[in-house]
Amino acid sequence: MFFHIVLERNMQLHPRHFGRNLRENLVSKLMKDVEGTCSGRHGFVVAITGIESVGKGLIRDGTGFVTFPVKYQCVVFRPFKGEILEAVVTMVNKMGFFAEAGPVQIFVSNHVSFAFNF
Incomplete structure (x- = not known):
């Protein structure tokens, strides 16, 4: 069965992706990392349908990477017995x-x- 749910994920972004297209780069990385994956709790993530919010980034010491909390809507496939x-x-x-x-x-x-x- 298919469900439309809201999930959250902390995304790490490399400093080379900062700049004018920061949000687009973050969404692109989210789609690449999440679509097509499977979790036992939610099922198989078919597609991301929207971004609800992107929180403030937290800079990681020593690496320059920034962690953004992202809340997104997605369609998941989870069959039941x-x-x-x-x-x-x-x-x-x-x-x-x-x-x-x-x-x-x-x-x-x-x-x-x-x-x-x-």
Whole structure:
């Protein structure tokens, strides 16, 4: 199932990215770091849909890096037990079959009894 949620993340930015395009560089790095990742708590991050806020940066001693707290909106995919998904079968063997539904790989055993009438 897909959810639209708000998440927070502390982003570190190198000093070479400071300047006129600071916000654009920060958003670009956030998208690169977060989109396509998976967390056990929220699921698979499909896309970032908006930036709610970027907090004040904190300069890290000795490195020049700055840490910005960023609050962003994103679409996540998190399937639940018993949920019906549309999937593409990728491999069939004598034990069962594998299928993919977006980023999720699914295995269905031959021992599962289906109530299908053919």
